[in-house]
Amino acid sequence: MPFPARICAFVGRFTDPRVGESVALLLPHLASRGVEVLVSEEVPVQAATGPYARVEERAIVERADLVIAIGGDGTLLYAARLAARRDVPLLGINRGRLGFLTDVMPQDVIASVDAALRGESELDRRPLLEARLQLGAGEAQASLALNDIVLQRLATGRMIDFETWIDGRYLNTHAGDGIVVASATGSTAYALSCGGPIVAPNLDVLVLAPISPHTLSDRPIVVSARSSIEIRLSERPETRGQVVCDGTVLGELAGGGRMTVRLAPQTVTLLHPGGYDYYRLLRSKLHWGRGSADHSR
Amino acid sequence: MPFPARICAFVGRFTDPRVGESVALLLPHLASRGVEVLVSEEVPVQAATGPYARVEERAIVERADLVIAIGGDGTLLYAARLAARRDVPLLGINRGRLGFLTDVMPQDVIASVDAALRGESELDRRPLLEARLQLGAGEAQASLALNDIVLQRLATGRMIDFETWIDGRYLNTHAGDGIVVASATGSTAYALSCGGPIVAPNLDVLVLAPISPHTLSDRPIVVSARSSIEIRLSERPETRGQVVCDGTVLGELAGGGRMTVRLAPQTVTLLHPGGYDYYRLLRSKLHWGRGSADHSR
């Protein structure tokens, strides 16, 4: 990232009033500093409060020195996959509620963006996962994910059966609603709802967390992020699953279908305001440390 | 149920070889005792080993004194909803692996069926749940369930938000994959995979078990089976859910849609072989009591 940054890409749902507020604050500020702003053509924008250029969605990161994601963690996940192509650094501004990934509070927007433009933010490099679906005849479908890659049953009342293989070695046959393969970053997202552990974000590990597993001892397992994970849907013809990367559907798996998850060659660089403390973020998001003094035991 | 029973309805996937084996065993035996056998027209049957009459699916329990479900618990759940119309008693024969509901082992088929025909089985009356979806304009869609009624997100990467109301009082707003409303009978099925408790089957309670809830303190709750449960999907237009009764899709709920769950007026009567012991069944199904002597603490 060249400093000072001259071109910013904005990502978000600009019709959300709280997002619009931050946009309205930033556009004139960035104009006054001579920083150009890019916005995807596909995103509806309300009455502009400052200048910006419209570019193609896929081209948004081609010229940008910095991506500013405004919204919730979902917005940042989307931006991360765009930014990954050139590893443009990402700043996440939340709409009032702290996110795990969008950790600039609305009142700190100007100061944090200025710091980012000057290259004074804390850099936080996070690995990306890559899901690849075998579609037969040498074809495959692939996608990146910062948080997690999920195999889930298609909406029916039935469980799916599938096998997990780690580096070519058979791990287990599972029955249930599916499985989450989460990065350390994603350990506090869907995997946490499935009983997975919190993982310090600098660790090179993956969490495999079965979703509502039929077998009660089918517990989350932590493996090396250098592993190649293969998930094979059972051969039963009625079995069908869906693969979801960071909340976006990648494709379907039919009975006998296979998906692999590996570390992607790309990474993402998050920018944090000064004094970033992951543990403080955890305490805040998980409501830790409240009122342990008064209880009935 | 009149004794001795003269007419049996068979329910199962007769093309499954293990089910076929039990059918082949039972047909000549029942013929020799002068017991008539009814089978749904809709079910494919392989080379018969004895006489039976084909009747319409919905009519299968109209004349029967006894329903014999052969297969897994899924087969018995299906049979239970048929049997509920006239509360015809149900005998569940498993295909080799003990089920929570199909507890006649293949080697005990003849003896258990004979005991059932003579009216010497243990009677075990179980309540049924009724799900009702409000479809607007006074219309509704309803279904019975022995195990559970599930609201689940339609296959997307997104969570659904919904409110729970108990007897008209607001309980909570949930975000996650959905919620299971289970009878005591169903507490060992899907609800158990969602962290719900095991409930003794004679208790008049329901379990509400959130599925992969976003909030970690959103835990299963046990309420009176006399309660009326209402579940309201959030108003967001993109929100869509699906309602599943005992594994069979009942219908969809759009944003703002409502579902109620109550005790049904109907009940189901399960027949058990002599010496039925629910706790022994639990121990067997949950692999309890194995090898606690040797561990590393």
Next chain:
Amino acid sequence: MPFPARICAFVGRFTDPRVGESVALLLPHLASRGVEVLVSEEVPVQAATGPYARVEERAIVERADLVIAIGGDGTLLYAARLAARRDVPLLGINRGRLGFLTDVMPQDVIASVDAALRGESELDRRPLLEARLQLGAGEAQASLALNDIVLQRLATGRMIDFETWIDGRYLNTHAGDGIVVASATGSTAYALSCGGPIVAPNLDVLVLAPISPHTLSDRPIVVSARSSIEIRLSERPETRGQVVCDGTVLGELAGGGRMTVRLAPQTVTLLHPGGYDYYRLLRSKLHWGRGSADHSR
């Protein structure tokens, strides 16, 4: 309870400044209304701000029309066992943090106590559990509990093995740190930390929640409160356990020792301020309903 109530017993740690504040507020108020206040001789009290009589701990409820517990839920649990002898109603005033049982907020103390004296509070009758330890030779040790009765290992690194029996029928052999037998009232206390469900307080059920069980399928089970629960410690001579009722040690169990838990003949009557809503209390205590809108799935 005769109305208007003329005699109140105070229970609490009066040396805690926040408790002292409520006492200082109440004593002159009650004196002005001609209500007599009793305090246990055993409790240290700081400079009094109004008149009260000192009585023996065990006699505290003999004359009182109303027991006012000031402090946390632990204080109310203690008061409940005193009050149970004559079923004197109990009002629980918390020290600033809402409890499951102490639900009068400090700012509402005067109004709530006045309402209680006039007999205008909501009555909420809760069952009590009784633990009984067999000590051999016909001797036994017994105690009441409002929340829970716990068998736990004595402080060593080793697990304990024990059997559970329900109404004389064998349930399971457990290995782990022990087991919590909780009333519906106690379902939100220790049992919840052990993975037990929340139970609506009006249900006649008990929760048996194993503590850190060795076997992953050894899950909480809900049984009828009319059941007699027996817990038998394994015969191994080195096995020793401790029985704790509502946080107070009742006694020890040696290898082969037995404990029974039943519903006690006594009950406890909690008084609630008007508009008491158990579900609202749950939402407040469990931080439900916060910020489900913003997440990274």
Next chain:
Amino acid sequence: MPFPARICAFVGRFTDPRVGESVALLLPHLASRGVEVLVSEEVPVQAATGPYARVEERAIVERADLVIAIGGDGTLLYAARLAARRDVPLLGINRGRLGFLTDVMPQDVIASVDAALRGESELDRRPLLEARLQLGAGEAQASLALNDIVLQRLATGRMIDFETWIDGRYLNTHAGDGIVVASATGSTAYALSCGGPIVAPNLDVLVLAPISPHTLSDRPIVVSARSSIEIRLSERPETRGQVVCDGTVLGELAGGGRMTVRLAPQTVTLLHPGGYDYYRLLRSKLHWGRGSADHSR
């Protein structure tokens, strides 16, 4: 380890008949191969079936080329701390039930011991943890552990409050029964009963798993094994905790007391029979992969 190994140390409870059987098998066999056997003076031994030398407990590994632990995982944990002084390799023979650490089956004893003596076993180096209790005035108490280091409340009905610090940074304040700090090796022991994940044994991570935590979002966390973990008991005078290393009590912590956990400089080398497969061991120990085909969803 010099090959062929000439001196073996035996560790186990030799009065256990199943252990005695393996001893009776091994002593003459080893004698016939000219291998000397050492047994601790402190261990009661029944009628010997072959020659062995008695040595001091602490000296048992000083001369040995190989330690053979016979019994359960607890026996191997004990042997591991002895063996760690000189990193003498360890072979674990179980008494009939496969352990996570004792993976030589009784029928394979001779073949596995012969392979170990010849240096043909699979070597599996595992890190050790070191717990250190600050006792004031510069004094400290320390111990090694292969599986886990546990801070637990002393037997009372009360919870303990404590803080966790990772590399000098504050993580959280916990209330509950205590906390397990487990190595990857220990992730399948006590930590698993506390809701911790399974961790592949080659990963350089620790699991911090709170024991029956009061706060439901107080979930297990995975951190780097290079971290220094500090646990500080709250200052309240009545608070007292106990520190347990691999099931053996190390000492007590009073209110305000501190414990640190780090990777120890020593390691342990486990020997496995050929074809060792950790995932197969997991499947066997956790009863995975049984009967997922038949269920009631």
